[in-house]
Ligand SMILES: Nc1ncnc2c1ncn2[C@@H]1O[C@H](COP(=O)(O)OP(=O)(O)OP(=O)(O)O)[C@@H](O)[C@H]1O
């Protein structure tokens with residue numbers, strides 16, 4: 001495959017795209033993992049907001065069942081995303097009720113596929129995917145495998161966010177099925193302060209930056225300061 005055939009989706013996150021040859025491979029499955037507050041949801045929303053700027057459709061699955069109104073309150077605080085885009089170019093779907101009521105993997109996967117068929121998104125987010133393990137009937141690993149296989153058939157790049165405990169790097173089950181793993185961590189900076197960091201752990205087919213890079217999360221979104229430790 002020549003480089004021309006290897007498509008990428010820019011994240012629109014300041015500092016990040018140049019660390020990975022211009023963006024996430026398309027189609028692919030990307031795990032963005034980190035403890036509470038490291039910016040997983042902000043990162044995911046920026047990825048979808050960049051899609052809107054490029055005229056693409058986005059689909060945001062929440063597994064926490066945060067009501068739309070609740071989510072919109074937070075989104076209204078971000079300066080990088082247009083609240084009006086929600087419901088139009090970005091569809092917001094609660095997966096919680098389906099996960100709790102389903103008696104088989106197929107029911108959950110069919111529901112997800114119905115949503116995708118309706119929207120035909122280039123960019124999909126499942127936030128956080130780690131909750132699914134506690135809710136889905138049957139074997140979690142098999143479910144994750146089936147989910148990513150189906151998502152790729154739909155020609156989309158999917159960001160799966162993974163919650164971890166502070167001493168954990170990433171959810172191991174999800175890392176197996178992901179084409180890329182991006183870690184968001186807390187660490188102590190060279191000045192001795194606790195700061196947030198991003199590290200690209202793996203990205204198939206991509207010459208990417210390594211090591212940890214300082215991150216800033218604010219109302220303007222998530223930004224990466226390449227080279228700063
Ligand atoms: N509107 C905002 N203005 C300033 N800072 C913000 C804003 N929104 C988010 N942040 C910063 O980003 C941090 C993380 O946000 P985010 O919700 O994306 O993290 P998360 O990893 O998804 O957390 P969780 O695991 O709890 O879901 C906040 O704790 C805050 O420091």
Ligand SMILES: [Mg+2]
Nearest residue numbers: 040041042127
């Ligand atoms: Mg979150």
